[in-house]
Amino acid sequence: MDLYITAFLKNMTGKNFQQLAADFVPEYSKLISKSGGILSPESLSSIQAALQEGKLKDVVEKIQQSLTEAENASLAVAVIGESGTGKSSFINALRGLSHEEEGSASVGVVETTMKKTPYQHPKYPNVTFWDLPGTGTPNFHPDTYLETVGFAEYDFFIIISSSRFSFNDADLARKINEMGKKFYFVRTKIDSDLYNEKKFKPKSFKSEKVLQQIRDYCLANLSNIGVLEPDVFLISNFDVGDFDFPKLEQTLLKDLPAHKRHVFALLLPDFCDASIEMKRDFLKEKIWLNAMKSGVLSFIPFMPFINGFDLPEQEMCLKVYRSHFGLDDKSIEKIAEKLGTSVQDIKSYTKSLDFWHLVKDDSIATKAMKCAESFCAFKGGPLSAVVQFLKIYFLHSKFLNTVADDAKILLRMMK
Ligand SMILES: Nc1nc2c(ncn2[C@@H]2O[C@H](COP(=O)(O)OP(=O)(O)OP(=O)(O)O)[C@@H](O)[C@H]2O)c(=O)[nH]1
Ligand SMILES: [Mg+2]
Incomplete structure (x- = not known):
């Protein structure tokens, strides 16, 4: 240099x-x-x-x-998914906040995200993560969901599931696509899947095999409900350095317009x-x-x-x-x-x-x-x-x- x-x-x-x-x-x-x-x-x-x-x-x-x-540059990220899938936890993980820290999104074992809630990044106020209620939630009908949440405001959408992606998720992805926006499928709670598998099948347990099974299952499920060339990121909100979290971050960065990359990288x-x-x-x-x-x-x-x-x-x-x-x-x-x-x-x-x-x-x-x-x-x-x-x-x-x-x-x- x-x-x-x-x-x-x-x-x-x-x-x-x-x-x-x-x-x-x-x-x-x-x-x-x-x-x-x-x-x-x-x-x-x-x-x-x-x-x-x-x-x-x-x-x-x-x-x-x-x-x-x-x-x-400002950035608005929409996080969608059914209740309990880990949307709020994902937002906290990306904002580098623990669940109990001031300003973190509420996380719980009972339903918590009932309305569209903005979470500004504590250090980068131009970046807002939107915690959006799932498509099946009362007041958020699948047919009018994107209009109700104001889809045009967001730079991209993260669709979260902790089991299989639903038809509503796929339908939403199709509509987001038609509106010229990007979406990404994220499967959370991989840590507990691995933990459970290991606990119940200690002899035959191989983490790569379990991860591949989950990945294949999600991909098959997404293509069955009509998503073309699906891609899915397997993550744990408790460990952002592991699984596909780094790959997800790199993909989001690469897909962003150049002038928005800087603030997201930071x-x-x-x-x-x-x-x-x-x-x-x-x-x-x-x-x-x-x-x-x-x-x-x-x-x-x-x-x-x-x-x-x-x-x-x-x-x-x-x-x-x-x-x-x-x-x-x-x-x-x-x-x-x-x-x-x-x-x-x-x-x-x-x-x-x-x-x-x-x-x-x-x-x-x-x-x-x-x-x-x-x-x-x-x-x-x-x-x-x-x-x-x-x-x-x-x-x-x-x-x-x-x-x-x-x-x-x-x-x-x-x-
Ligand atoms: N093991 C594990 N648990 C998780 C993960 N992400 C979230 N959870 C737990 O799952 C539960 C629900 O998480 P939330 O982040 O509140 O989920 P949500 O999608 O915001 O839920 P609603 O607001 O009710 O729609 C909480 O008990 C979290 O601690 C993960 O990656 N791994
Ligand atoms: Mg929530």
């Missing part, structure tokens, strides 16, 4: 726009997560075209527009190294796009350089990363409590809680200077602006990597 930045700066200095345009898409593709990135194919082509024509203001504007869209709970890495990829992409934007900006004559190296701003950036990875002050206190240790003790295992230590790191300024000097042999020109944005680029990358590494350390300690 640093090599690309150096090449980028050299090409900017030499006004080598053909090369800049040619490098942009392959470099971007290398950088983004497996589930896709923030830029839509249209944004990618328009940035590439602007680079090719040397229209630097357009490049800056288009990158900024994509970043703003990703930042402000809200996913950090239950394993892979989910931490995915989050790191999304945030790395943002650092990169901001660096590209500032880099291009510093080559436009008479343009004010917007991002100065402002310490409170840098401190805020570290705080935001810590919050994305569940390492904000409040979460650290909870982690310390869970581990039966003190916050001070947690600080000794981690590096991201000490802003001053990270920001004092001389190697960042040296790296920025070296990178800028490697292409900017002449005096004057955009050198100071370039050093400035490189410093921010290296510092934010360092913040991100330190926070993500700490998240992994704490995850391991809590397992």
